[in-house]
Amino acid sequence: MSAQRHGDGPVLFISDLHLTPERPAPAALFHRFIRDIAPHAEALYILGDFFEAWVGDDDLGLPFHAGVAASLKGLADAGVRVYFMAGNRDFLAGPRLAAHAGWTHLADPCVIDLHGHPTLLSHGDAYCTDDPAYQAFRQQVRTAAWQADFLAKPLEERRAMARAIRERSEQAKAGKKPDIMDVNPDAILAAMRQAGVTRLIHGHTHRPARHFLRVDGVECERWVLPDWYESGGYLACDSNGCQARTFP
Numbered sequence: 001m002s003a004q005r006h007g008d009g010p011v012l013f014i015s016d017l018h019l020t021p022e023r024p025a026p027a028a029l030f031h032r033f034i035r036d037i038a039p040h041a042e043a044l045y046i047l048g049d050f051f052e053a054w055v056g057d058d059d060l061g062l063p064f065h066a067g068v069a070a071s072l073k074g075l076a077d078a079g080v081r082v083y084f085m086a087g088n089r090d091f092l093a094g095p096r097l098a099a100h101a102g103w104t105h106l107a108d109p110c111v112i113d114l115h116g117h118p119t120l121l122s123h124g125d126a127y128c129t130d131d132p133a134y135q136a137f138r139q140q141v142r143t144a145a146w147q148a149d150f151l152a153k154p155l156e157e158r159r160a161m162a163r164a165i166r167e168r169s170e171q172a173k174a175g176k177k178p179d180i181m182d183v184n185p186d187a188i189l190a191a192m193r194q195a196g197v198t199r200l201i202h203g204h205t206h207r208p209a210r211h212f213l214r215v216d217g218v219e220c221e222r223w224v225l226p227d228w229y230e231s232g233g234y235l236a237c238d239s240n241g242c243q244a245r246t247f248p
Helices: 024-036 057-061 063-077 095-101 132-141 144-151 155-174 185-195
Strands: 002-006 011-014 043-047 081-085 104-106 110-114 117-122 199-202 209-215 218-224 232-238 241-247
Touching: 024 063, 024 232, 024 241, 043 117, 043 199, 057 063, 057 095, 057 155, 063 081, 063 095, 081 095, 117 185, 132 144, 144 155, 185 199, 185 209, 185 218, 218 241
Parallel strands: 002 110, 011 043, 043 081, 081 104, 117 199, 199 218
Antiparallel strands: 011 232, 110 117, 209 218, 232 241
16 A cells, blocks of 8 residues: 655645546646646645546547646656546546656555655545445446456447446436535544554545544544636645645
8 A cells, every 4th residue: 555755845636627628627727737836846646536537548649638648747757756546537547648647556545655644545435435326336347347348449439438427427416415425434434544544635525625533542634635626726745734725
């Protein structure tokens, strides 16, 4: 579960940008973030759902996707370490995309040494255990057999399937109680206890907040990253701790 160790420089965390040509505003925010904010960081962590959907690395042929990857590659080439953890929308991100974006792929979950503070990172959807239908779907699409079958289909067919899956997902959400789609407190406690950490950073739920909790009598914190539908948001961590920041 161990990943990188970071020193004194700021480390930034983002997730749930859901980048797609159909929504130009988040993409414009992202490119401005890469140009104006990210270059001052030691590292950038992308914790999933970076794209609205990723149906295979051959989708880099789309100019929108190629432009996003090129922005990240420029950041990485300038010396900022870039890490990517797959979410439920972009779990098919592969080595070709990694090469074009200049990022290092991380397992979900993983622990990093963040300025001397062991920190657990996750996209977060694995902790939504009160939604068994979603967890069953998540388990299915993460199998090698399902992914091989999907990636063998023509690109346009995969794009159409991804749109259909998103539509069904939105319909299913409309019939669920909001709390079911949030993380389960016991799942959070178990994950932090198993990892031996007092800090967890994740996305997925689109409910940005800093939560305080106790794990075996120890004070801990859980940061939830924001989505980028309305504005850009990120978590900045240094040796003094973490701060949630937004930009319009």
